[in-house]
Every structure is written in structure tokens, then in C-alpha cells.
Amino acid sequence: MNAEPGLYHYTLCGLDDVYLVNGFTRHDTPYGSGVSIEDVAGLHRVIAEDIIRRRARLDGAEVRFLRKELDLSQSGLAALLGVDAQTVARWEKGQTDVPGPADRLIRILYREQASGNSDVRGLIDAMADLDEIEHRRRCFEETAEGWRTAA
Structure with a gap:
């Protein structure tokens, strides 16, 4: 399944089918782009x-x-x-x-x-x-x- 633009494919939970609409922040780090999840x-x-x-x-x-x-x-x-x-x-x-x-x-x-x-x-x-x-x-x-x- 291709994610729609703006969705975040959350794979750290171990499940392949979890996408977040919001509740996360994308940011740049010295090591590349990163994502923070608020809760x-x-x-x-x-x-x-x-x-x-x-x-x-x-x-x-x-x-x-x-x-x-x-x-x-x-x-x-x-x-x-x-x-x-x-x-x-x-x-x-x-x-x-x-x-x-x-x-x-x-x-x-x-x-x-x-x-x-x-x-x-x-x-x-x-x-x-x-x-x-x-x-x-x-x-x-x-x-x-x-x-x-x-x-």
C-alpha cells in the first residue's frame, strides 16, 4: 500500500499496515530526516x-x-x-x-x-x-x- 502524501508509515511498532494522519512531527537532524510522535x-x-x-x-x-x-x-x-x-x-x-x-x-x-x-x-x-x-x-x-x- 502506497502512503498518501502527508501520511507517516509507522513501522517501529512492528506492524506493516499502520499509517498516521497526524500526531507526529517531521524534523531534520544531523543524521537525516526524523519523526517524533507526541503520544x-x-x-x-x-x-x-x-x-x-x-x-x-x-x-x-x-x-x-x-x-x-x-x-x-x-x-x-x-x-x-x-x-x-x-x-x-x-x-x-x-x-x-x-x-x-x-x-x-x-x-x-x-x-x-x-x-x-x-x-x-x-x-x-x-x-x-x-x-x-x-x-x-x-x-x-x-x-x-x-x-x-x-x-
């Missing part, structure tokens, strides 16, 4: 919201963008999703498609962070912790009141 954090919030509202499956660049906005490493995101870090790396490289449940969960995690809520993240963290617990024996006993977990 990068605000811009990234709007980009992320646009990504999570789209109906199309997340592509690799979008997964990477959202992961970075969530301030997670590939292994951190992998732990939350119950996959290994190489799986996340393959998604980000576009080598494999992001499965539907992982796609939805990444969107939910971003939406939750943006809203300042942590209910889902807390639940996912607790579930990830459970995955780390070594399997133990579960014992139950019958009492006069019925069955219960044994001490």
Missing part, C-alpha cells in the same frame, strides 16, 4: 484496541505487538496460555496459525490490562501455578455427614 503510549493503546476488535485471526506481528504491550516475554505468554515458548515464537514468525482459544485469550488479556482489571489474569496465573504443582494423591473419606476431602 506513543496512546497510539499503541489505540492500535491494540483496533487489533483486538478485528474479526480476523491474529497474525504473527499482531501477537508480538500485543505480547509486548502486555509486557510479557515469549515464555511468559506461553506460560499463561499453557504452551511452550517455541510455539509462541512460531506464531510470531507466521510459521503456524494461532489457534482460536489462544487468539481469544490473548485478546482478553489485553482488554483486561487496558481496563485495569486483573480477574482473568489472576485466574490464569493461578491455573498456571496448578500446572507446576507436582501431581499428588487425593484422598477422600466417608463420614456420617457424607463424603469429604481427607486431611
